[in-house]
Amino acid sequence: MDLDPSSALVLFSGGQDSTTCLAWALSRYQRVETIGFSYGQRHAVEMEVREPVRRAIAGLSVVWANRLGPDRVVSLDVLGSISKSALTADLPMETRPDGLPVTFVPGRNLVFLTFAAIVAYQRGLKHVVAGVCETDFSGYPDCRDDTVKALQVAINLGMEARLVLETPLMWIDKADTWRLAESMGGHALVDLIVEETHTCYLGDRARRHDWGVGCGACDACRLRANGWSRYRA
């Protein structure tokens, strides 16, 4: 299987991080496709903003518009069936204290990256770009650099391929993520991310802040707000 070295598949959820990754990929590869995963409680909102964000990104630049290829959404509702709550006793709450659904599955990003790699392989796309990050977002060992690099080896051995898992946000914090967006697409891209992307765990699309929409209280909103205020300072 020939992989096109100037191509990429971006794990794209419609949030700040993956939108920044999409711009990053469009800045350097000739052919960029996107993939998303539907699962659990959050996907309704996340899925809604994906296509508007893609359209807005393509509207920023003719070059980017020409590079942006198809999107696909893979249904991974099966993750809910192997969550702790599905395997053991029923858990009463629909949301855990950290804002994650009770269907949260440890190692979930291993699954997302593996499915993305399989699709990339079959589409001939050499780079798989994911917005995982060690810096701000503690607690997810499957977002760590060691995990991603070990997984790249396992995936390439398992498919006899030479895919590259790219994680442009791995070592930067949320303020630098805004700066990265500005460096690639200027204030137009920053404004787009503020206006169009969705990060809030609770799916709140009503409350507006200077950094975008969201409940403002969940971990994801607080991270985004904090990064924004440091970026603006």
Added chain:
Amino acid sequence: MDLDPSSALVLFSGGQDSTTCLAWALSRYQRVETIGFSYGQRHAVEMEVREPVRRAIAGLSVVWANRLGPDRVVSLDVLGSISKSALTADLPMETRPDGLPVTFVPGRNLVFLTFAAIVAYQRGLKHVVAGVCETDFSGYPDCRDDTVKALQVAINLGMEARLVLETPLMWIDKADTWRLAESMGGHALVDLIVEETHTCYLGDRARRHDWGVGCGACDACRLRANGWSRYRA
């Protein structure tokens, strides 16, 4: 998460290899659960024989019966949606010349092992046992020892766990797989595998041979028949 060192989760498809692995696990661990994956064309037949094989295995030994815990089946029909045929042009045939469905997905065992590891982790089962094998079954890089070992590292980094992926058949051929079964469960286990398990790619349950049921012509049947004749010689 505490993993019980005397426990295992066996990837169990109802075929010769995974049934031998189930006996292998029951011979050495106190608590053994099974997991299967439904996908593509073959699962109808495979799923039908799973429970009879489990019951028959438990019927061989009171010790094994006491050790055998619950079974679960995870639906991975989503693999069909990321197969080559789903992502690109329609492919006319329902079965490829090698007997695999057109929904075959490279790297599929990476997905199975990762899902099994996630379930094992949440169930507290330390060993994940898979009947993958380098010796007879060429062509599947995701069945190779290097792949499985790299994946163990990625999975353990990704879940901060110390799971062990066990592959008792990795370096033995199909004749030795019959010998291994005999060494663990005598002729009763060998007979059970002949009578109850299903290997045939085409799902043929009608034609009987001295090594079991199957079309006798597909790659899987030929491997099984060849191993049987060398074992009996």
